[in-house]
Amino acid sequence: MTTNRRQILLSGAALFALALPGCQSMPTFSLTEAIRRLLTLASQNAFALLLQPGGFYDSSVARISLPDRFGGERGAGILSVVLQSRQFRDRLQRQLNRAAEKGAERAAPLVADAVRNISIEDADALVRGGPQAATAFLRGKMGPALLESMVPGISDGLRLFDDQVIGQAVRSVTGFDIAALAQDISRKADDSIWAAIGLEESAIRADPQKTNDPLLMGVFGLLK
Template sequence: MHYHRRSVLGFGAAAGLLALPGCSSLPGLSLTEAVKRLLTLSSQNAFAELMQPNGFFDNQVARIAVPDSLGGSRATSIATALLRSKPVQDRLLMQVNRAAEKGAELAAPIVAETIRNMSIADAAAIINGGPRAATSLLQGELGNTLVERMLPGIAGGLRLFDNEIINLVLSQATNVDFSSISRDVTDKVGDAIYRSIGEQEAAIRANPRATNDPLLMAVLGAGKAF
């Protein structure tokens, strides 16, 4: 419970960075500003879901799979039969997804800062692109930054194996490399975050009026007119 409270509190600060600027009038159609607002709102919505308790675990788009070296679907001799048993796998699945929540807490302000400072060479191409074109732009802009910044937090979360049975099983398994496991989970969390942002972007594009944002409604509602 304390962990989830920290997640919510952490998101409170991140949400301030992700908040959309007020817009009571529409002084002009700025496609660059429209892309940034689209990404801001998509990110805000995605993180609001992911940073809830069990936000990754309960999300079919974002759920993180157990690494193969911990008995995942393609595990080989590394894992014992007990490690691959359903009760232990269920605990491990919950653990990696709780660690993912810590990653999202660290990622939110990084994404917000990147969106705020990014330059967009061809905003019209993004507006007229596919349903996740802006998310792809964001992913390219961040490169490996998101994963590298999330890694320490996720690694810390993965160390909190609080179940004696799992600790016992892991002590019996050979060649369990927690550094590689942490990297594997962090890579998956990064991909899950982009999938979630992309899903929110697609939803906004499909129904821009739901945002109540005059600029997004004007630009996205106009179709491919630029």
Template sequence: MERNVEMTGGARLGRRTVLVGAAAVALLALPGCETMRRYSLVDAVRRLLYHAQANAFARLMAPGGFWDNQLTRLDLPGALGSRGNILTNILTSMVFKDRLQREFNHMAERGARRAAPLVADAVEVIGIANAKALLDGGPTAATGYLRGQMAGSLIEAMSPELADALRISQEPLVGQALAALTGVDVSGLARDFAGEVDDAIWAEMGRQEAAIRADPRSTKDPVLIGALAAGY
């Protein structure tokens, strides 16, 4: 008799669990639960951006992060090539040019380290008005949206950091290049270079976003995997 009671109680509990689960699914389907669904999509976009920026900065801030990758390697700042024959006078061989270019790419890593926490913070607090459109958009839709919302703030933040890097560089060719510049101060050169670093950061983040969209499981993030697999 006791066994029958236990079985009956277990059956009731099982039915109750099924009913509760079914009710939850039904609630999510109701129009009133659109807010809950919207929040889940916003969370998915934030997670997509979080993983994309984390992967991008991990690569860029590593030793040789800019120089060793043809996709992120930066040219010398435009000011060095637009002031008469500055490069011609200083860089008498490709070896010297490579040395100077390598040093600027090394300084770019310092700029990336300054930018990284700003991007991570923005991912957490930025308003996302249409998460569904970003998830349904192109391979770099979320990155493009975040860049637009940050509106050049990385350039402003990196410029002083890169100016300091230029002033304290131990590479003699940097000092020679700065001395040869007329009409351009270190701050101006640093700002121009910050613009190039900014472009490289967002381009790399876009590539990382596209890679995540192509293989969501690489993130091991169940919420993001589910959102991208569902094809919202």
């Protein structure tokens, strides 16, 4: 182990020890700060990928599937002729994923604010938890706020991006309109965003050295 790395891990170990139960003589802020940094970095990395052009569509965990009323992924069931076309369905799915990006633009600052201001009651349990424990905690704290924040942006995105293909799809399904479609995509985008953040959290826990953050390296490096 190099001298620099040893110093980083030792400093992290000291911070970790300060936050362990029974160490009452020193401040116990380090594990809470570690969780905040973990969530900050995981969410920043996730949104950096999702907000790129094609970010949702190109993601293995975040791609938005077609609504069940459009036949879902497999196109099963009784569909109109237009929705039976694989070319049309691929084009439609790309547009829906582009609309999800507009929702994510609204969601990103909301997540950042939540991480800064959220009350972390048991940081030790989150540090020692599963690979996506902090993401699950944050999602539980935020509730439906993320989903609700995205609906307006996704509604706008559905109207902005190739309205012809989306309008044609909606008209082919009885009782399904743009508002219902926006709600459906918002629910899927909500799941996709949390999946992407969770994946980034897992990656940080698995290899904290890549963060170059002394606290994350010290705290999560000790648990490996």
